[in-house]
Amino acid sequence: MNDSAVGTSSKEASKQALPRLADVAAHAGVSSKTVSRVVNNEANVRPQVRAQVLRSVAALGYRPNAAARALVTQRTHQIGLVATASSLYGPTAGLFSLEQAAWKAGYGLTLTTVREASEAQLEEAIHYLMVRGVEGVIVSGVAGILHLETSALAEMPLVSTSPITTESVKHVLVDSDQVAGTRAAVRHLYDSGHRRIAHLAGPLSWDSAARRRDGWLLELEDLGLHPGPLLVGDWSPKSGYEAALTLDPTTATAIVVANDHMAMGAIRAFTEQGLHIPDDMSVAGFDDVPEAAYQMVPLTTVRQNFSSVAERSVRELIHLIEGRAAEKTSIHLPTELIVRASTAPCLGNPR
Amino acid sequence: MNDSAVGTSSKEASKQALPRLADVAAHAGVSSKTVSRVVNNEANVRPQVRAQVLRSVAALGYRPNAAARALVTQRTHQIGLVATASSLYGPTAGLFSLEQAAWKAGYGLTLTTVREASEAQLEEAIHYLMVRGVEGVIVSGVAGILHLETSALAEMPLVSTSPITTESVKHVLVDSDQVAGTRAAVRHLYDSGHRRIAHLAGPLSWDSAARRRDGWLLELEDLGLHPGPLLVGDWSPKSGYEAALTLDPTTATAIVVANDHMAMGAIRAFTEQGLHIPDDMSVAGFDDVPEAAYQMVPLTTVRQNFSSVAERSVRELIHLIEGRAAEKTSIHLPTELIVRASTAPCLGNPR
DNA sequence: TCGCTTACTGACAGCGCTGTCAACCACGTG
DNA sequence: CACGTGGTTGACAGCGCTGTCAGTAAGCGA
Structure with a gap:
């Protein structure tokens, strides 16, 4: 067996020239x-x-050589991910699960971000990914209800967390069941005797924020209760803190907060005002971030299974890429209420 | 202007067949x-x-068509990212900054993960990215001191957060200055009168955990103090909680914790044991996660500028890709001590 | 007027790989 | 012994694009 054999047949010496x-x-x-x-x-x-x-x-x-192979087979085995450029726990938590699921299925993951969730930015992001040769796109953690109608996009398999309107049939929505999540939280508070239940929502331009608020509203309605005060934050602990400061504590005995980090800010604000958690105010969060269980007052919250959402998203996307028609166009994965110490039976008399 | 003109010259009808x-x-x-x-x-x-x-x-x-272009130009304008598959705040926080920086520079980002930071897994990940055609690799949030010697890797531009030994000159380390970070925290506690200062480290197989511990040790030495107890966790709030439970409160008046989430767990554990934070025990964290300021006891911590690290990493990597030799092989970006309410002057008499 | 430069344009090869198809070989089988 | 038959192999074209290089037209000074 000859020992020096790499490179093009005739001449060639110093250059690395990968073997073909x-x-x-x-x-x-x-x-x-x-x-x-x-x-x-x-x-x-x-x-x-x-x-x-x-x-x-x-x-x-x-x-x-992937490029040569892609050129002839017309397959790149790459999928694209559009995420909002924020380090919010939610959008981030599923990311690595997404990559692992894609990897297992033989696909690579190309990442791109949008600063804000406008139609224009989303389309630009998807075009960017298309030029990069992706075969399908996952849109994760992007805010609102977007409408895409560029015809080029209509053929692009798309899985999203938010409802995006397209002309495409190659489009599936996969997300946690947000409505059921806040419904469960409200029901838990009701069962503990609370009758005046407030909500601290995320930015309502985000579909997931709107759906969590809807769950709160729907469950209250089913229970025959009037909605308590509705506050709005931006997902950050700071906004939770500031919003909670504006709440009149006589108007509610409990509050359902749209994510754990705002709930932490809110608890801090309530405490500063001399309210004791949970005796004076029950607080429920959403997400179950890892530190939720280890707060000074361990947080009652709605756990989302981010890795399931991620895996299911990849699965559905690959179905679309391989031409199988989607069975459902909208998939909602269950959430789980985790009761800890930030909620307690209502001490006051239920009105 | 004719209206139906897409497609190959002669025949062709239904198929989408992207225009060439x-x-x-x-x-x-x-x-x-x-x-x-x-x-x-x-x-x-x-x-x-x-x-x-x-x-x-x-x-x-x-x-x-990116594949065709890449085939002929031998350039893919893709960079690869190897991350550990965990939703730790640190590794995650810089991710989007990384993407944005790459995007600005005209590069795409392909993501891959490793489950554990072994040489074998890292090499496999890098090979995976090479097959995908990346021109350079960023290794982020991977644990230990790794040694890569596959000759194929020697030519691959590489930027990492951990010291990786290679034969390559195309390798730069970019990270926060971990040592200076914990040194600042220790110094701050010393200035507040503390003389018995413990450390709760991250898993010491992680280089960043080891360097934070070194900073603690070095500063104590410079101050002429004996090191307090050394505890070890795994970065999670849970491990911080459990480690803190093992600390004999008579052996330390303050503790420097290697990240905020463990600090939260530790505070919870101390509180359960009847210790008051900060009067009975000062606690300092590391990272400055968004919720750190909004804890029941707002957390004193060392802020890392993750986006600077990310941007600098991309910049250095692109320099390497474009053939410019690195000026420094090791770049440490400054951290900032943020003093909040979890640390206070020592009440006991300084020994 | 010629020669020379400069600005622009297109023919053609080939990047590294895979799909197609024909060729070949060794087996039975009729 | 001629003839499939199926397993195995290689020649060749071409995926969509860009680099090279030659060619054409225009401009300009002598």
Whole structure:
């Protein structure tokens, strides 16, 4: 076996010049097509030939060229992710699960971000990914109800967390069941005797914020209760703190907060005002961030299973990419109420 | 202007068949090379020809094929990111800044994760990215001191947060100055009268955990103090809680914790044991997560500027990709001590 | 007027790979 | 012994784009 064999046939010396299929073929004494067969694990190659090719591949350190392969097969095995550029826990938590799920399915993940969730930015992001050759797109943690109608997008498989209106049939929504989540929180507070239940919502331009508020509203209605005060924050602990400061404590005995970080800010604000949590005010969060259980007052919250959402998103997207029609266009995964110490039975008399 | 013009010259009907350069060329009545010039914004094209081509590009909705372009230019303008698959705040926080910085520089970001930070997994991840055609790799939030010696990797530009030993000169380390961070926290406690200062470290297989511990040790040494107890957690609030439970409160009046989430768990544990924060025990964290300021006891902490680290990482990587030699092989960005309410002057008599 | 420079344009090859198809070989089988 | 038959292999074209280089037209000074 010759020892210096990498590179193009004739001349070539210093440049690294990655080995190509032809180099492996020459080294193994077969045609490049046969090497291609081995590399792609196709049938109908004699075992000993396959072994020899494999040896040459290892000897030369051959790695297939993705661009060349993509060019001829018209497949890139890349999926694109559009995320909002924020380090909010929610959008972030599913990210690595997304990558792992894609990886298991043989797809790579190209990431891009939008600063705000406008139609224009989203379309730009998707175009950016299309130029990059992705075969499908996941839109995660983007705010509102977006309408996309560029015809080029209509053929692009799309899975999103927010309802996006498209002309495409290749579009599925996968998310936690936000409505059921806040409904469960409200019901829990009701069962503990609370009758005046406030809500601290996320920015209502976000669909998930609006849906959590809807759950609060719907459950109150079913229970025959008038809604308590509605406050609005921006998901940040700071906004939770500031919003809670504006709440008149006589108007509510409990509050359902749209995420854990705002709930932490709110608890801080209530405490500063001399309210005791949970005796004077019950507080429920949403997300179950890792530190929720280890707060000074461990937080009652609605746990989202971000990795399930991520895995399901990838699964549905790959179905779309492979041409299988979606069974449902909208999938809501269950949430779980985790009762800890920030909620307690209502001490006052239920009105 | 004709209205139905997309597709290959002769036959073709139903299939979408994205327009190619040649289609645009035919539509505009020029050669495909001229279209290429316009699309790539090269000089020496008559303004009116350029305008006509641009009109045809828009009319057909042409988008260049990245694979074909990459094949001929040998450039993919993709960079790869290797991250550990955890939703730790630190590794996650810089992610979007990384993407934005790459985007501004004209590069795409391909993400991959490793479950644990072994040499084998890292090499596999980098190979995965190489097959995907990335021109450089950023390794973020990966634990220990890794040694890579595969010759193929030696040519791959690499920026990492942890010290990775390679034979490559194309390798730069960019990170927050961890040592200075904990030194500042220790110094702050010393200045408040504390003389017995404990440390709750992250998993010491992580280089950043080890360096934070070193900062604690070094500053104590400079101050002529004996180190207080050393506890070890795994970055999670839970581990902080459990570790703090094992601390004998008579052996320390203050503790420097290696991240905010463990600090939260520790505060919870101290409180359960009847210790008052900060009067009975001062606690300092690390990271400045958004909710740190809004805890029941707002957390004194060391703020890392994750977006600076991310931007600098991308900048250095692109320098390496473009062949400029690195000026420094190791860059430490400053941290900032944020004093809040979880640390206070020592009440007991300084030994 | 010629020669020379400059601005612009297009023909053509080929990046590294895979799909198609024909060729080949070793087996039975009629 | 001629003839399939199925397993195995390689020649060749071409995916969509860009680099090279030659060619054409226009401008300009002598």
